[in-house]
Amino acid sequence: MNLLEQSESCEGLCQERIPRVTVVQIGSRRNYAVPIALAQAGALERLFTDWYAGKDLLTRTADWISRRVPSRILARAAARTVPEIPVEKVVHFPGFAVAYKWKKYWAARYRESPRAYIWGGQRFCKAVRDYGIPACDAIFCFSSVAKEIFESPVASNTLRILDQEIPPLAYEDRLVREQEAAYPEWTKPRPAQAGVEEYTERQREEWVNSDIILCPSRFCWQALATEKAPLEKVRILPFGITSRFFTGHLPRERNHHFTILFAANSPVRKGLPDLVQAIELLNSRNIRVILAGDMSSLRAEAVSRTGRVAEMLGCVTRPKMVELYRQADLFVFPTVSDIFPAVVLEAMAAGVPVITTPNCGSGEVIREGVDGFIVPIRSPEQLAEKIEYLVTHRNICVDMGRNAYERAKEYTVDHYRERLLSLLREELHRRHQT
CATH class of the missing domain: 3.40.50.2000 (Glycogen Phosphorylase B;)
Structure with missing residues (x-):
């Protein structure tokens, strides 16, 4: 085998090898679409989340109570599990989940929800870093829950992927306020939320520290462009439905x-x-x-x-x-x-x-x-x-x-999984070459 053939063979192996990916997310995030897609492909290294039903005594107790006492909150907590993700792959922080729930509740009363989201992102990222991020090929985080993860020494040697599943907060806030001003007879204008610019600045810092920014649509791409995101990092990856x-x-x-x-x-x-x-x-x-x-x-x-x-x-x-x-x-x-x-x-x-x-x-x-x-x-x-x-x-x-x-039919979760894995392999291959 000559050198060219050896090179092509190595590239093929690099592209075909199943990557190891760690996912960091608060909540179920599109019904766990990303970790499910990775788990089904054998690529999920670890899922860090706030609450995962059936993981330990606390969540099993909450599940038991939810089946006997009508409670929307407990029912939603009990639904935080999917059979496609092996439980041993999951690390969760239920104490944080309870504290964050209360933090968001009180923040909403005092019109400080963006600051609660910042607090939650910071605390959750710290919990993940303190636990220890495993060796992997890529770290997949969601907007506002990525900054401290991407800044960690472990992440510097991995492909850092940011899922921008929500628009920049300042951009969306402007659009919603314009709509409310256009239809004052329909709804009371929302009081100004404290922390909108702070939250958007956190999003900007995550863009800088990421290697890839995933967004699902051109509309999202335009929002990122308006807020001066580094567009050379942006890849459009549409979501799918079940x-x-x-x-x-x-x-x-x-x-x-x-x-x-x-x-x-x-x-x-x-x-x-x-x-x-x-x-x-x-x-x-x-x-x-x-x-x-x-x-x-x-x-x-x-x-x-x-x-x-x-x-x-x-x-x-x-x-x-x-x-x-x-x-x-x-x-x-x-x-x-x-x-x-x-x-x-x-x-x-x-x-x-x-x-x-x-x-x-x-x-x-x-x-x-x-x-x-x-x-x-x-x-x-x-x-x-x-x-x-x-x-x-x-x-x-x-x-x-x-x-x-x-x-x-072209936009199912199966298509999403195929597109996600293809993108991962392509980006890791490019990273390997450089």
Whole structure:
């Protein structure tokens, strides 16, 4: 074997070798999508997290109580586990989890949530460093929970990956405030949060110390560019959804009403005023609008106005959402800021076309006029025009739903895992060469 053949052979082995990756995250973070993907590929070295059910006596006790005493908090804590991740790979800090929960609660009361997030990131990173970061090829951290990890001596010899699953806080804060100012009759403007700039500065320091910054969409990329992030480090890696949302494209019953679905827990930020105004402009009795999610932030007059054109279901379970997708002819999501909302892909997976905005990261999956439409933010007239077109061309709407179903198949958790592992191997190979 000559030198060239030896070099090519070594490169092939480097690319094929399964990397060892340590994941650091607070919370379940997209239902543990990253550690699950790595564990299924045999690449997960360690998962550091705040709370993992069934890991020790404390979490097992909480799980036991949750099955006997109705408690939303305990039920959510008991759900913090997945069979795909071997328990022996997990290190968690339940004492920190309890303290952080209280810290966020009191910070919210005094409008200091960003400072609570900073405190949580600092304390959690310290706990991980004190425990000891294992030798590995890459360390995968999430935004605001990475700074002290990336600054550690161990991390300096590894590939440092930052998952920017949330937009820079200062950027999103501006967009949300603009929306609230545009619709003062819909919601009370949020009081200024203390610590927004401090939190954003922490994010900037993490960008500097990372080797790779992952973001799920062009919208996120634009937000990073606005906040002067080092764009040469940024890689776009779209998220994926689980197979349970792919119910198969079922032909919609052609009944009298055309059903529109909207789902959000921050209705004004997600564009509910635009949808309500669009429906008012159409003034059609053939349109049924269903709203799912927490609407408690709306003013009383906004609730009354919305109730005249829509059915407000409040918060619903995941199984109920799957049922609602099946009932819908169209999913409308005119958000002003969403980095990659899963609801868009979930609707498409159920065979439902989508109308959203350029500020919706997962909306980039939509092909204009093929499986949905993109309208500008705060444009109820254009939204009404697109809705009316689909109401009056139902066969086209059904065809777009079929196209949406096929399109969503390209954005599953399996595809996400393949793209993530491919990116890891490519970046580690490049690092090895240099």
